[in-house]
Amino acid sequence: MIAQEDPIGWTAALILMVTVSLVMVAVGWLVIVIAERAADGRLGSNGLAGIRTRATRSSDEAWRAAHQVAERPTALAGWTTMASGVAGLCLALVFADGDAERATSIWSVAITVGGTLLLILSGFGAWKGHAAAKRVQQQRSGASEG
Numbered sequence: 001m002i003a004q005e006d007p008i009g010w011t012a013a014l015i016l017m018v019t020v021s022l023v024m025v026a027v028g029w030l031v032i033v034i035a036e037r038a039a040d041g042r043l044g045s046n047g048l049a050g051i052r053t054r055a056t057r058s059s060d061e062a063w064r065a066a067h068q069v070a071e072r073p074t075a076l077a078g079w080t081t082m083a084s085g086v087a088g089l090c091l092a093l094v095f096a097d098g099d100a101e102r103a104t105s106i107w108s109v110a111i112t113v114g115g116t117l118l119l120i121l122s123g124f125g126a127w128k129g130h131a132a133a134k135r136v137q138q139q140r141s142g143a144s145e146g
Contacts, residue, residue, distance in 0.1 A: 084114020
C-alpha cells in the first residue's frame with residue numbers, strides 16, 4: 001500500500017491558521033470599538049458601520065438608543081470572535097500531534113464557532129437595537145401628536 005502524503009503541509013497550514021486567526025482578532029476588536037463608539041455617541045449615523053435600519057437612522061436619538069441597547073451583546077460578539085481566533089490557533093498547535101490536517105480541522109471548528117457566535121450575538125444586538133429605535137420613533141410621534 002502506498003503511504004498517503006499529508007495533503008496540507010505544515011507551512012501552508014500554519015500560514016492559513018495564523019492569518020485567519022489574526023483577522024478574527026482584528027474583526028472582533030473592530031466590532032467592540034464600533035459598538036462602544038456608537039453607544040457613547042462618538043459614532044453617529046453613517047452609511048458604513050452600526051445598526052443601519054430605517055428606525056435607527058430616523059434621528060440621532062434613535063441611533064444612540066439603539067446602540068446603547070445593542071452594545072453589550074455586540075461587544076460580546078467581538079470578544080468571542082477574538083477568543084475563537086486565539087483559542088483555535090492554540091488548540092490546533094497543542095492537540096495536532098504534528099499532523100497539519102488535524103491541526104486545521106481543530107482550528108476550523110473553533111473559527112466556525114466564533115463566526116457563528118459573531119453572527120448570532122451581533123444579530124441579537126441589532127434586533128434589540130432596532131426595537132429600541134422603534135420605541136424612540138413611537139415616543140416622538142406620540143409627543144408630536146399630543
